[in-house]
Amino acid sequence: MTGDAAVRVRSVEKTFNLGKVGEVAAIRSVDLDVAPGEFVSLIGPSGCGKSTLLRLIADLIEPSSGTIEVFGKPAAQARLDQDYGMAFQRSGLFDWRKIAANIELPLELMGWTKEKRRQRSAEMLRLVKLDEFADHYPQQLSGGMQQRVAIARALSFKPQLLLMDEPFGALDEMTREHMQSELISIKTELDTTVVFVTHSIAEAAFMSDRVVVLSPRPGEIHEIIDVDLGTRVPDTREDPEFFKKATEIRESLRSVKAAE
Amino acid sequence: MNRLRHVAPPVIVGVVFFALWEGLVKALEIREFLLPPPSSIWTALIEQWGGVEGGTLGTVALRVAGRNTAGIAISGLVIGVLAGAWLALIITRFRRFGESLTPFAIAINATPIIALAPIFNAWFGITDVRSNQAVVIAVVFFPVFINTAKGLSQAHPNQIELMRSYGASEFTILRRVQIPTALPFFVTSLKIAAPFSVIAAIVAEYFGGPQSRLGPVITQNASFARYDVAWAAIVVASGIGLGLFALALAAEYLLMPWRRRS
Numbered sequence: 202m203t204g205d206a207a208v209r210v211r212s213v214e215k216t217f218n219l220g221k222v223g224e225v226a227a228i229r230s231v232d233l234d235v236a237p238g239e240f241v242s243l244i245g246p247s248g249c250g251k252s253t254l255l256r257l258i259a260d261l262i263e264p265s266s267g268t269i270e271v272f273g274k275p276a277a278q279a280r281l282d283q284d285y286g287m288a289f290q291r292s293g294l295f296d297w298r299k300i301a302a303n304i305e306l307p308l309e310l311m312g313w314t315k316e317k318r319r320q321r322s323a324e325m326l327r328l329v330k331l332d333e334f335a336d337h338y339p340q341q342l343s344g345g346m347q348q349r350v351a352i353a354r355a356l357s358f359k360p361q362l363l364l365m366d367e368p369f370g371a372l373d374e375m376t377r378e379h380m381q382s383e384l385i386s387i388k389t390e391l392d393t394t395v396v397f398v399t400h401s402i403a404e405a406a407f408m409s410d411r412v413v414v415l416s417p418r419p420g421e422i423h424e425i426i427d428v429d430l431g432t433r434v435p436d437t438r439e440d441p442e443f444f445k446k447a448t449e450i451r452e453s454l455r456s457v458k459a460a461e
Numbered sequence: 462m463n464r465l466r467h468v469a470p471p472v473i474v475g476v477v478f479f480a481l482w483e484g485l486v487k488a489l490e491i492r493e494f495l496l497p498p499p500s501s502i503w504t505a506l507i508e509q510w511g512g513v514e515g516g517t518l519g520t521v522a523l524r525v526a527g528r529n530t531a532g533i534a535i536s537g538l539v540i541g542v543l544a545g546a547w548l549a550l551i552i553t554r555f556r557r558f559g560e561s562l563t564p565f566a567i568a569i570n571a572t573p574i575i576a577l578a579p580i581f582n583a584w585f586g587i588t589d590v591r592s593n594q595a596v597v598i599a600v601v602f603f604p605v606f607i608n609t610a611k612g613l614s615q616a617h618p619n620q621i622e623l624m625r626s627y628g629a630s631e632f633t634i635l636r637r638v639q640i641p642t643a644l645p646f647f648v649t650s651l652k653i654a655a656p657f658s659v660i661a662a663i664v665a666e667y668f669g670g671p672q673s674r675l676g677p678v679i680t681q682n683a684s685f686a687r688y689d690v691a692w693a694a695i696v697v698a699s700g701i702g703l704g705l706f707a708l709a710l711a712a713e714y715l716l717m718p719w720r721r722r723s
Contacts, residue, residue, distance in 0.1 A: 259626055282628075283626075283628060286626075287623060287626045289622075293619040297644070297717070297719050310628075311627075340719065
């Protein structure tokens with residue numbers, strides 16, 4: 202059965218500083234399956250451990266107990282095999298590298314030839330519509346453009362899984378909505394699985410196939426909400442169904458807070 | 462046109478400054494030993510640049526003294542910078558070691574290292590060039606070490622996580638993220654260290670060593686009441702300091718193309 206899921210989280214717990222002063226239980230008994238091609242959002246009150254869960258999947262931290270598999274392999278192996286790409290709220294671009302070189306960094310570490318790297322970065326820049334900025338430095342680009350570069354970099358080696366930690370959190374509302382549409386079209390084009398941490402209800406409702414609502418720390422899955430809004434277009438945000446879903450997510454978030 | 466707008470103001474300030482100096486010294490009849498006018502300093506500089514034939518004590522050619530002092534400052538600067546940057550890399554790579562070493566380095570940095578000059582004279586011998594060099598190295602080392610070590614620890618956590626998500630080794634992270642992040646800190650320390658190296662060299666020379674260096678040339682000419690020559694030697698010293706600072710600026714330009722203003 203392990204072959205089916207892109208991500209399989211089983212009875213995972215994470216306690217920081219286990220057995221020491223300042224012990225903090227961040228995540229408690231989480232089970233979650235993400236199907237290939239699915240877009241799953243993690244939402245919850247701040248400090249609920251949604252970023253921790255994402256980092257556990259990425260094998261940037263290890264669970265205190267439980268298992269995590271990515272495409273049927275242990276998370277650690279998936280990391281070494283570079284099965285996933287990552288993007289953060291702060292774009293994390295390297296100031297000293299030109300835009301093309303930023304996108305090519307993972308490829309460089311994987312030992313691609315210069316020619317193949319150039320080809321791929323050009324292709325990715327077309328995908329995020331920044332072709333003419335290949336030779337600029339990150340500081341010369343706006344926040345939204347930098348975030349597009351970060352997404353292009355995360356996708357540069359065409360991973361089947363994309364892990365994103367509030368990637369649009371620092372953008373203004375207009376840019377944010379634009380980026381959401383772009384990410385959906387890129388994801389559809391490349392058929393990528395996405396696990397997406399957000400604190401925006403509208404963002405979760407607009408982008409996700411499923412929204413995972415986490416409880417306050419220690420984070421547990423409070424509810425999983427299916428969102429079926431068909432093909433997302435900008436007008437989806439004005440669809441009554443969209444509002445119904447956003448309300449459902451909001452009420453779920455409220456009920457976790459009330460249960461606190 | 463644009464360039465002129467940048468260059469003109471400091472040039473005008475400079476001209477006004479020297480004109481006022483010259484004018485006030487003449488008008489107030491300030492005596493030479495208190496403050497010679499720029500014109501006599503300039504004359505002394507031209508006269509003493511190549512030295513005076515059959516010159517007595519205190520008339521070492523400024524060209525020779527300047528070259529010797531520059532040699533001490535530059536060699537000490539290079540060694541001090543390399544040592545500081547190298548140790549910063551070591552303590553970043555071996556964090557335990559670094560944590561125990563850094564407070565110690567900061568404590569040493571707080572002591573006026575110049576005060577060690579007589580000790581170095583005793584260690585290496587008063588005529589040995591290493592006595593003066595050691596002072597320069599010690600003065601240059603700490604700002605470079607402390608700034609670079611700080612810079613190496615300033616990489617954003619997301620960037621480190623990103624590298625780890627690519628399966629990058631600690632060494633790769635050091636080379637690809639931490640070192641480039643530290644470059645601006647390192648270059649800032651270079652800009653501090655470059656003029657320091659000349660100050661350190663001259664003060665060390667005050668404490669002893671061969672006569673053919675700027676430090677003794679300044680003290681001896683001053684004691685013989687040849688203030689114009691002493692001032693001319695100071696001009697040479699400041700020229701060396703400016704030259705080294707310009708080199709640090711050039712290093713900034715070359716090492717950090719992403720920081721250039723377009």
